[in-house]
Amino acid sequence: SYVLTQPPSVSVAPEKTARITCEGNNIGSKSVHWYQQKPGQAPVLVIYYDSDRPSGIPERFSGSNSGNTATLTISRVEAGDEADYYCQVWDGSNYVLFGGGTKLTVL
Amino acid sequence: QVQLVESGGGGVQPGRSLRLSCAASGFIFSSYAIHWVRQAPGKGLEWVAVFSRDGGTKFFADSVKGRFTIYGDNSKNTIFLQMNSLRAEDTAVYYCTRVPLGTTNGAFDIWGQGTTVTVSS
Numbered sequence: 001s002y003v004l005t006q007p008p009s010v011s012v013a014p015e016k017t018a019r020i021t022c023e024g025n026n027i028g029s030k031s032v033h034w035y036q037q038k039p040g041q042a043p044v045l046v047i048y049y050d051s052d053r054p055s056g057i058p059e060r061f062s063g064s065n066s067g068n069t070a071t072l073t074i075s076r077v078e079a080g081d082e083a084d085y086y087c088q089v090w091d092g093s094n095y096v097l098f099g100g101g102t103k104l105t106v107l
Numbered sequence: 108q109v110q111l112v113e114s115g116g117g118g119v120q121p122g123r124s125l126r127l128s129c130a131a132s133g134f135i136f137s138s139y140a141i142h143w144v145r146q147a148p149g150k151g152l153e154w155v156a157v158f159s160r161d162g163g164t165k166f167f168a169d170s171v172k173g174r175f176t177i178y179g180d181n182s183k184n185t186i187f188l189q190m191n192s193l194r195a196e197d198t199a200v201y202y203c204t205r206v207p208l209g210t211t212n213g214a215f216d217i218w219g220q221g222t223t224v225t226v227s228s
Binding site for chain 1: 142144151152153154157164166168202204211212213214215216218219220221
């Protein structure tokens with residue numbers, strides 16, 4: 001079965017750029033969605049279809065997807081970006097997969 | 108206001124049953140498939156099941172197949188997750204979320220606040 005692999009944690013200083021990866025076999029052929037989840041809250045969609053941003057999500061959030069790696073990039077990181085981030089794809093037409101999640105720490 | 112609201116969580120003994128509800132408002136319910144996603148304490152997100160009214164689509168993760176069922180109440184814009192033969196590993200916060208019908212790879216744009224299920228003796 002298909003597997004999505006994310007690093008457990010990423011640390012970044014404020015105002016720097018954070019990159020969170022999501023690896024999967026030929027993931028570039030799939031559409032990848034990214035969610036942000038803060039403690040005690042429901043997930044929030046931050047990137048859909050690899051690189052589109054929902055309304056209300058800052059332009060600092062961007063995404064890319066090619067080959068075996070999809071990447072969520074957060075520019076000019078702020079303290080409020082500290083959260084868990086999950087990538088998600090569809091495995092076939094009816095089944096959904098999430099990556100294991102990455103905890104972003106703002107130093 | 109577009110909204111999904113879960114209810115029905117609580118504490119239950121292993122082997123018993125529980126029914127969760129997901130009530131939708133503010134959007135055309137019949138235009139979306141409703142999914143359940145759960146999160147065990149300190150763990151990541153795990154997809155559980157999907158239901159869509161158009162063709163009666165119902166699919167389940169292997170971890171719950173044969174124990175959980177899903178159905179809808181059209182008049183109340185509500186989806187129910189019937190959980191039977193509960194196990195300790197079913198302990199989690201259960202979220203419902205939506206994706207537009209007709210998409211085979213869409214994103215979950217709206218999530219409920221979650222309802223907590225604790226399975227323990």
